[in-house]
Amino acid sequence: MSYDKINKCENYSITNDIFKKITKEEYDILSYIKNCNKYDKGEVIYHEGSRITGVYCLDSGIVKHYKTGNDGKEQIIRFSKAGDIFGYRSVLSNETACTTAKVVEESSVCFIPATHFLKLIKENSDFALSLMQLSCKELGDANKYILDIAQKNVRERLAEILLLLHDNFGTNSDGDLNIFLTREELAGLVGTATESVIRLLSEFKKDKIIQLNKRKIKILNIKELRRISQDF
Amino acid sequence: MSYDKINKCENYSITNDIFKKITKEEYDILSYIKNCNKYDKGEVIYHEGSRITGVYCLDSGIVKHYKTGNDGKEQIIRFSKAGDIFGYRSVLSNETACTTAKVVEESSVCFIPATHFLKLIKENSDFALSLMQLSCKELGDANKYILDIAQKNVRERLAEILLLLHDNFGTNSDGDLNIFLTREELAGLVGTATESVIRLLSEFKKDKIIQLNKRKIKILNIKELRRISQDF
DNA sequence: CGGGCAGTTGACCCCGCTCAAGCGCGGTGG
DNA sequence: CCACCGCGCTTGAGCGGGGTCAACTGCCCG
Numbered sequence: 156m157s158y159d160k161i162n163k164c165e166n167y168s169i170t171n172d173i174f175k176k177i178t179k180e181e182y183d184i185l186s187y188i189k190n191c192n193k194y195d196k197g198e199v200i201y202h203e204g205s206r207i208t209g210v211y212c213l214d215s216g217i218v219k220h221y222k223t224g225n226d227g228k229e230q231i232i233r234f235s236k237a238g239d240i241f242g243y244r245s246v247l248s249n250e251t252a253c254t255t256a257k258v259v260e261e262s263s264v265c266f267i268p269a270t271h272f273l274k275l276i277k278e279n280s281d282f283a284l285s286l287m288q289l290s291c292k293e294l295g296d297a298n299k300y301i302l303d304i305a306q307k308n309v310r311e312r313l314a315e316i317l318l319l320l321h322d323n324f325g326t327n328s329d330g331d332l333n334i335f336l337t338r339e340e341l342a343g344l345v346g347t348a349t350e351s352v353i354r355l356l357s358e359f360k361k362d363k364i365i366q367l368n369k370r371k372i373k374i375l376n377i378k379e380l381r382r383i384s385q386d387f
Numbered sequence: 388m389s390y391d392k393i394n395k396c397e398n399y400s401i402t403n404d405i406f407k408k409i410t411k412e413e414y415d416i417l418s419y420i421k422n423c424n425k426y427d428k429g430e431v432i433y434h435e436g437s438r439i440t441g442v443y444c445l446d447s448g449i450v451k452h453y454k455t456g457n458d459g460k461e462q463i464i465r466f467s468k469a470g471d472i473f474g475y476r477s478v479l480s481n482e483t484a485c486t487t488a489k490v491v492e493e494s495s496v497c498f499i500p501a502t503h504f505l506k507l508i509k510e511n512s513d514f515a516l517s518l519m520q521l522s523c524k525e526l527g528d529a530n531k532y533i534l535d536i537a538q539k540n541v542r543e544r545l546a547e548i549l550l551l552l553h554d555n556f557g558t559n560s561d562g563d564l565n566i567f568l569t570r571e572e573l574a575g576l577v578g579t580a581t582e583s584v585i586r587l588l589s590e591f592k593k594d595k596i597i598q599l600n601k602r603k604i605k606i607l608n609i610k611e612l613r614r615i616s617q618d619f
Numbered sequence: 620c621g622g623g624c625a626g627t628t629g630a631c632c633c634c635g636c637t638c639a640a641g642c643g644c645g646g647t648g649g
Numbered sequence: 650c651c652a653c654c655g656c657g658c659t660t661g662a663g664c665g666g667g668g669t670c671a672a673c674t675g676c677c678c679g
Contacts, residue, residue, distance in 0.1 A: 222530060224538035225617050232530050247516075248523040253530050276516060280509045284479075287508070287515070290522045291480040297529035298454060298464050298485050304536045305578030306456035309635065338658065346537030348636055353659060369658095385457050541667070570626065580668050585627060601626095 172238050173289055174212075176281040185275070190266045200256040200264060207245040207252050209268040213237055216262025217324075217334060220254040221343060229343040233296070234259070234323065234334070243286065246272060259336070307385065309347045313355050314384035316345050317365070321374055335370040404470050405521055406444075408513040417507070422498045432488040432496060439477040439484050441500040445469055448494025449556075449566060452486040453575060461575040465528070466491070466555065466566070475518065478504060491568070539617065541579045545587050546616035548577050549597070553606055567602040 177185065191214065194200060201207055203222060218235040232254055235241050245252045246269045276283045303312055317332075324333040338356075342349040356372075359365045364380055366373040374380060409417065423446065426432060433439055435454060450467040464486055467473050477484045478501045508515045535544055549564075556565040570588075574581040588604075591597045596612055598605040606612060 222534040224534060226538070228538060230534045230537050232533060244523045244526055247519050248527060249520070250524075250527060253527045273516075276519070277512045280512060280515065283512065283515045283519070284505075284508060287479050287519050287522065288481070290519065290526055291476045292482075294476055294522055294526045294529060295480060295482060295485045297526060297533060301464060301529065301532050301536060301578075302454040302456060302462045304533060305462050306458070306460060346533075349657090350637085350659080351635060354635095357659085581625090582627080582669085583667060586667095589627085 173240065173282065173285045176285050177275065177279060181275060181279065185267065185271070188267065188271050192264055192266070194258045194262045194264055196258055196261055198258045200258065201242070201252050203253065203255045204251050207242050207269075209242065209266050210240055210246055210272045211242045211256070212240045212265045212267070214263035214265060216258060216264075217260040218256050218262055218264075219259050219340070220256055222254050229340075230346060231340065231344040232300075233293070236324065240289075243272070244290065247290075259334070259340075304346050309345060309351050310355055310358075311383060311385050312345045312347070313341075313352060314359075314380045315386055316341070317372065317374060318377070318380055318384060318386075320372075321377070326373070329371075330373045331368075331371040332374070337370065405472065405514065405517045408517050409507065409511055413507060413511065413514075417499065417503070420499065420503050424496055424498070426490045426494045426496055428490055428493055430490045432490065433474065433484050435485065435487045436483050439474050439501075441474065441498050442472055442478055442504045443474045443488070444472045444497045444499070446495035446497060448490060448496075449492040450488050450494055450496075451491050451572070452488055454486050461572075462578060463572065463576040464532075465525070468556065472521075475504070476522065479522075491566070491572075536578050541577060541583050542587055543615060543617050544577045544579070545573075545584060546591075546612045547618055548573070549604065549606060550609070550612055550616060550618075552604075553609070558605070561603075562605045563600075563603040564606070569602065 174182070174185075189212075194216070200211060200218065213235050215237050218239075218241065219231050220233050220235065220241065221229040221231045223229055235256075241256060242252070244250075276286065303315060307315070320332050320334055327333055336344070338352050339349045341356075342352045345352060356365070356367060359380075360367050362379075364374070364376045364383075366375055406414070406417075421444075426448070432443060432450065445467050447469050450471075450473065451463050452465050452467065452473065453461040453463045455461060467488075473488060474484070476482075508518065535547060539547070552564050552566055559565055568576070570584050571581045573588075574584045577584060588597070588599060591612075592599050594611075596606075596608045596615075598607055
């Protein structure tokens with residue numbers, strides 16, 4: 156992280172989502188206190204197990220959150236995109252980070268110290284409530300994920316992940332998904348081996364359900380994908 | 388749920404855990420407003436997908452929370468025991484219930500209407516904060532569960548579940564786990580087939596790691612169980 | 620006494636993991 | 650400029666963990 160990258164925050168993230176609930180005054184103080192950095196692709200913002208001293212919000216870019224298994228394999232839990240905040244789980248539960256946060260696409264990240272974040276929660280109950288809603292939503296997502304991994308087969312899960320990426324990141328003008336993951340990352344998301352992802356992607360391609368070009372993925376038949384994913 | 392079971396709450400649950408943070412006055416109002424019921428084993432408190440109009444706290448008993456897969460198989464997400472609250476996720480995120488809550492052991496359950504619960508959060512920031520800590524802790528647990536199911540084999544997971552039950556429910560004077568699940572429920576917890584659970588339990592028994600007597604399980608070698616579970 | 624459910628065991632076999640080999644491509648250095 | 654290396658991707662072969670099916674037992678309860 157080079158020095159010239161510091162303090163170039165555009166304030167996007169704190170105008171977004173849950174920060175809608177803070178007052179003008181709180182906003183001004185927050186703008187003053189927060190601290191922004193740019194991170195390159197592949198850089199780690201924090202490691203699983205490390206103590207977190209504040210909350211991060213993403214101005215731009217994509218960050219993946221993963222846990223590492225005993226054999227060193229990454230299990231991706233979720234992604235953050237522009238406007239999302241992360242790290243708040245550790246700050247609130249006062250535990251070490253339960254995931255590693257690594258940059259997938261060059262990101263601009265704001266940092267809000269824990270003390271100030273907790274102060275905001277205490278003083279603004281609307282803010283506290285929307286934060287609670289956020290963590291509850293994440294909890295619901297995690298519960299669904301547990302069911303999926305436990306009961307669906309790899310083919311169904313891959314279909315579901317493609318739909319999830321489609322919903323979260325959308326498509327560019329060419330119709331390609333706006334996120335470019337390695338096969339290994341896809342495997343870490345689905346919870347399977349890289350080779351299995353490759354084989355199934357080839358099948359989907361053969362069946363004209365998706366189109367592949369390197370890491371670009373275009374969904375051609377979203378209905379069929381939904382049918383395969385078995386999600387009603 | 389028979390009529391004579393209503394309004395016999397002992398107030399245990401609202402003296403517990405997160406309700407420590409409420410004031411005397413709030414406590415008195417809450418005692419007046421809340422509503423208590425007894426539920427027999429097997430009764431459903433609410434179903435996955437139904438709208439929840441308040442938050443539940445458990446005075447006594449055990450409740451399991453599970454999601455149902457497309458093939459009808461239960462995936463148990465977690466248990467509640469005396470002092471725990473549940474249903475708050477749906478109330479806060481304003482979504483339908485993401486799990487079914489079913490009584491495993493006869494339970495005394497208090498109900499707090501959503502409006503009053505939200506009022507408490509708005510007016511008592513300490514209460515809000517400890518509730519947030521609770522949801523964040525659950526989120527951390529869920530994330531760990533995802534990693535486990537995705538990367539560990541059934542043997543490792545079963546060992547881990549036995550340790551988890553041991554930590555959560557403890558043992559009685561005979562050293563048996565204080566929770567009595569069917570083999571099918573254990574399978575739904577581990578995320579596997581009933582037959583696999585049976586076979587592995589037999590193995591653990593053969594290896595003198597556990598003792599079995601119907602649904603009673605006694606852990607004989609907790610170290611070995613920890614080794615098998617691969618959890619560091 | 621009979622029906623039904625939980626538990627158990629054996630047989631079978633398929634999904635998906637692992638290992639290995641080969642390919643394409645971009646970067647680096649001689 | 651080309652040779653080489655390494656990484657990501659792809660494909661094939663093999664096999665084993667664990668899911669499924671079926672049969673049997675024991676037990677509870679009507």
